[in-house]
Amino acid sequence: MKLALSGKFVSTAACVMMALSVPAMGVAGDTIKFGVAGPHSGDLASYGLPSVNAAKIVAKQVNDAGGINGKMIELLIEDDVCKPEIATNTATKLASEGAEVVLGHICSGATKAALPIYKDKGILVMSPSATNPALTQSGDYPNFFRTIAPDDAQAEVDVNFVLEKLGYTKIAVVHDKGDYGKGFAEFAKKFLEESGKAEVVLYEGVTPGAVDYSAIVLKIRKSGAEAVIFGGYHPEASKIVGQMKKKRLKTTFISDDGVKDMTFIKVAGKNAEGAYASGPQDNASNPLSKVAIEAHKATFNSDHGAFYENAYSAMLAMVNAIKKAGSTDLAALKKVLQTDKVDTPVGNIYFNEMGDAVGVGFSVYQVQDGKFVEMK
Amino acid sequence: MDYFIELLFSGLTRGSIYALIALGYTMVYGIIGLINFAHGEIYMIGAFTAFIVATVLSIYGFPLLAIIVIAGVAAAVWSSAYGYTIEKIAYKPLRHAPRLSPLISAIGMSIFLQNYVLLAQTSDFLPFPELIPDFEFMEPVAHIVGSSDLVILITTTVVMLILTYIIKFTRVGKAMRATAQDRTMAMLVGINVNQIISATFIIGSALAAIGGLLIASHIGQINFYIGFIAGIKAFTAAVLGGIGSIPGAVLGSLVLGLTESFATGYVSSDYEDVFAFSLLVLILIFKPSGLLGKAETKKV
Numbered sequence: 062m063k064l065a066l067s068g069k070f071v072s073t074a075a076c077v078m079m080a081l082s083v084p085a086m087g088v089a090g091d092t093i094k095f096g097v098a099g100p101h102s103g104d105l106a107s108y109g110l111p112s113v114n115a116a117k118i119v120a121k122q123v124n125d126a127g128g129i130n131g132k133m134i135e136l137l138i139e140d141d142v143c144k145p146e147i148a149t150n151t152a153t154k155l156a157s158e159g160a161e162v163v164l165g166h167i168c169s170g171a172t173k174a175a176l177p178i179y180k181d182k183g184i185l186v187m188s189p190s191a192t193n194p195a196l197t198q199s200g201d202y203p204n205f206f207r208t209i210a211p212d213d214a215q216a217e218v219d220v221n222f223v224l225e226k227l228g229y230t231k232i233a234v235v236h237d238k239g240d241y242g243k244g245f246a247e248f249a250k251k252f253l254e255e256s257g258k259a260e261v262v263l264y265e266g267v268t269p270g271a272v273d274y275s276a277i278v279l280k281i282r283k284s285g286a287e288a289v290i291f292g293g294y295h296p297e298a299s300k301i302v303g304q305m306k307k308k309r310l311k312t313t314f315i316s317d318d319g320v321k322d323m324t325f326i327k328v329a330g331k332n333a334e335g336a337y338a339s340g341p342q343d344n345a346s347n348p349l350s351k352v353a354i355e356a357h358k359a360t361f362n363s364d365h366g367a368f369y370e371n372a373y374s375a376m377l378a379m380v381n382a383i384k385k386a387g388s389t390d391l392a393a394l395k396k397v398l399q400t401d402k403v404d405t406p407v408g409n410i411y412f413n414e415m416g417d418a419v420g421v422g423f424s425v426y427q428v429q430d431g432k433f434v435e436m437k
Numbered sequence: 438m439d440y441f442i443e444l445l446f447s448g449l450t451r452g453s454i455y456a457l458i459a460l461g462y463t464m465v466y467g468i469i470g471l472i473n474f475a476h477g478e479i480y481m482i483g484a485f486t487a488f489i490v491a492t493v494l495s496i497y498g499f500p501l502l503a504i505i506v507i508a509g510v511a512a513a514v515w516s517s518a519y520g521y522t523i524e525k526i527a528y529k530p531l532r533h534a535p536r537l538s539p540l541i542s543a544i545g546m547s548i549f550l551q552n553y554v555l556l557a558q559t560s561d562f563l564p565f566p567e568l569i570p571d572f573e574f575m576e577p578v579a580h581i582v583g584s585s586d587l588v589i590l591i592t593t594t595v596v597m598l599i600l601t602y603i604i605k606f607t608r609v610g611k612a613m614r615a616t617a618q619d620r621t622m623a624m625l626v627g628i629n630v631n632q633i634i635s636a637t638f639i640i641g642s643a644l645a646a647i648g649g650l651l652i653a654s655h656i657g658q659i660n661f662y663i664g665f666i667a668g669i670k671a672f673t674a675a676v677l678g679g680i681g682s683i684p685g686a687v688l689g690s691l692v693l694g695l696t697e698s699f700a701t702g703y704v705s706s707d708y709e710d711v712f713a714f715s716l717l718v719l720i721l722i723f724k725p726s727g728l729l730g731k732a733e734t735k736k737v
């Protein structure tokens with residue numbers, strides 16, 4: 062998700078918060094300083110505070126176990142109220158206080174504003190929540206990593222599924238011309254073309270709400286596609302699978318989490334059987350996720366909030382990287398992050414060259430007997 | 438060549454869908470010169486009525502044919518009641534008002550009915566039962582033209598023939614034509630103009646309801662908003678064919694459906710609407726009254 066910037070917050074309050082939140086108590090050299098930045102006050106605080114809690118819990122666990130290579134974690138917690146103009150101050154402050162790695166920021170806009178400052182100082186930044194694709198894909202921020210899937214990740218998940226699991230080579234990409242659906246389809250097309258393994262035989266948009274999709278269905282058949290990747294929402298998806306059944310197409314249907322909705326199964330009925338849709342990964346069966354959630358309950362006696370598991374995972378990944386690299390040098394950290402897999406609440410992850418976590422985010426589900434079943 | 442035939446049938450089906458709705462637009466316009474924007478909503482209400490009746494009947498285990506007939510009749514009656522009432526409430530009091538007033542009233546009626554169904558039923562999409570089964574004799578050609586396509590094509594043809602017969606050869610039809618030509622004169626020769634106008638609304642609404650049943654069964658889903666989108670396209674088709682003309686409405690619908698189908702098939706579905714409306718603009722430039730419409734002559 063993208064977090065909107067709030068205009069309501071009074072910036073003086075932010076300054077007060079920043080002044081108050083400097084618990085610089087460690088002795089230099091004996092500690093590794095983790096900056097924690099995000100909205101900790103104001104109306105978006107609920108997105109930022111769970112990350113602070115995650116940082117505190119992981120830091121305590123690591124410190125209780127003897128620290129990272131003998132060094133204790135020291136947290137520098139800074140509020141950016143989710144505003145880009147304040148986030149630059151936050152970043153400058155963290156950098157000048159000697160933060161070696163940063164957990165944050167939370168909002169995409171604030172993260173983007175803060176990143177150049179960290180980049181100049183060679184500080185590793187890992188966000189649990191900033192999903193804007195450009196943050197990693199622009200290549201502008203080699204110091205940036207994240208433990209949440211970017212907005213385009215599910216296109217990649219779908220494409221990989223089609224190529225690797227289903228082994229198809231001719232794919233049609235269809236979308237509903239909307240921001241979400243078309244964005245998804247554009248990424249799917251891009252990934253298919255880049256893979257070199259499959260050919261995009263058709264790339265088109267349909268008009269949402271049209272009475273009849275048989276023409277596009279015929280076109281899909283003529284294109285010889287083995288699968289259709291559809292970007293959009295369930296009303297069009299159920300019409301298309303219905304028409305495909307009517308025209309006796311055997312083409313596989315794969316879509317996004319706008320379709321992974323029970324309404325799709327309800328409306329499309331038996332026509333939905335066998336269709337695939339990607340959706341957020343189910344962490345419930347991950348034992349580490351249970352551990353993280355229980356740790357939060359035990360420490361704060363409350364339910365964890367948004368991005369808690371992502372922040373917890375980011376902390377684990379950074380701690381592991383520092384441990385293996387033996388320093389907080391950016392190049393050394395990057396190398397570990399990109400090669401070493403870490404077990405975290407969001408899965409067994411490592412990072413790709415751009416900084417996105419591989420193995421995080423979306424899974425593909427198939428409709429089987431009126432239910433979405435996760436495909437492993 | 439196969440592909441061409443497939444697209445041709447796809448276009449014909451789509452055109453027939455538009456035609457079932459466009460006929461109601463064109464009939465009302467022919468008689469009282471009003472564009473009944475609430476007509477799409479009548480179609481939607483027909484689909485909802487058929488949905489409710491068909492769901493209830495299938496719970497009681499009625500055979501499919503009985504369900505189609507009963508649901509069709511119920512939808513036609515119920516939609517006709519709506520059409521009749523709308524005319525009495527929203528249009529009749531404005532019959533002597535400037536032309537813009539009933540038009541605004543029609544748009545108001547359309548918005549009212551949409552929201553009424555939204556509140557009374559649901560905003561969600563509902564799965565419409567497949568009332569037209571896959572006929573076995575159609576199986577060899579099912580990849581080109583399906584059973585529901587066939588039923589829609591046949592229904593539209595039959596409906597158009599019956600309508601043409603009614604208007605050309607029956608007393609009601611004669612009275613309709615008289616009312617359309619000159620309402621005052623028709624009254625003077627003893628035609629009950631109000632009754633004729635009501636009859637027009639009832640016939641148009643019943644057609645829309647049958648269209649609602651067939652189309653919803655073809656698409657497999659309904660919600661409160663389907664009438665608006667289908668209505669806009671049907672209205673376009675009616676204008677294309679010459680609004681006020683019954684064969685024109687069917688011709689316009691088929692032309693529109695085929696254009697969209699071929700545009701999707703040979704160019705890109707991104708440009709489906711671009712082609713459809715460019716065609717409309719072109720035809721109206723060269724033939725302002727539509728394909729089969731009669732040019733209005735101003736009496737001095």
